[in-house]
Amino acid sequence: MTRALLIVDIQLDYFDGGAFPLVEPDAAAAAARTVLDDFRASGELVVHIFHVSTESDAPFFVPGTPGIGIHPLVAPVGDEIVLEKHEPNSFIGTGLQQLLADEGITEFVVVGMMSSMCIDSTTRAASELGFEVTVVSDACAAPDLSFGDAVIPGATVHASFMAALDGSFATVLTSAELEY
Numbered sequence: 001m002t003r004a005l006l007i008v009d010i011q012l013d014y015f016d017g018g019a020f021p022l023v024e025p026d027a028a029a030a031a032a033r034t035v036l037d038d039f040r041a042s043g044e045l046v047v048h049i050f051h052v053s054t055e056s057d058a059p060f061f062v063p064g065t066p067g068i069g070i071h072p073l074v075a076p077v078g079d080e081i082v083l084e085k086h087e088p089n090s091f092i093g094t095g096l097q098q099l100l101a102d103e104g105i106t107e108f109v110v111v112g113m114m115s116s117m118c119i120d121s122t123t124r125a126a127s128e129l130g131f132e133v134t135v136v137s138d139a140c141a142a143p144d145l146s147f148g149d150a151v152i153p154g155a156t157v158h159a160s161f162m163a164a165l166d167g168s169f170a171t172v173l174t175s176a177e178l179e180y
Contacts, residue, residue: 003105003106004107007048007074007112009112010028010112011069012067023141023154028140029071029139031111032136032175040077051084051085054086089125090125107132108126109136109178133169134172139175144157
């Protein structure tokens with residue numbers, strides 16, 4: 001086995017009622033679940049990563065709050081690996097790189113949130129570390145953003161980041177296009 005699934009930050013704060021809801025997180029989580037089910041069925045390695053803020057004034061992912069919880073749709077089962085992180089890049093301070101090396105992983109599939117932050121950061125780092133990366137676009141979500149006087153809709157933010165990653169740092173596919 002040389003491939004793994006990384007599920008990054010599909011956490012409750014990103015959903016309705018959470019501290020920082022994204023655009024269409026439910027659809028992304030459902031697509032991530034489809035990918036997760038296929039990885040579980042094939043026996044390939046699954047790694048769950050969740051973010052806990054270390055900032056005292058953090059607006060979301062505050063330690064001890066329900067918002068840091070992994071969404072039930074993609075919750076870990078059995079002996080699936082769970083790593084806590086404190087930075088957008090899933091490799092910083094988590095032991096992820098060593099874990100993947102120990103497991104002989106050279107390729108991985110990424111699903112999760114936010115397209116414009118942790119998915120982007122983790123994917124670029126992985127590519128620079130020599131991993132072959134596939135990002136499942138419909139299994140990721142982004143927020144609406146603003147820059148100056150402009151408001152950028154979450155769907156546009158997401159598409160922009162997928163376009164920037166595709167071909168340069170990863171292969172970007174939909175869950176229907178991913179081969180198992």
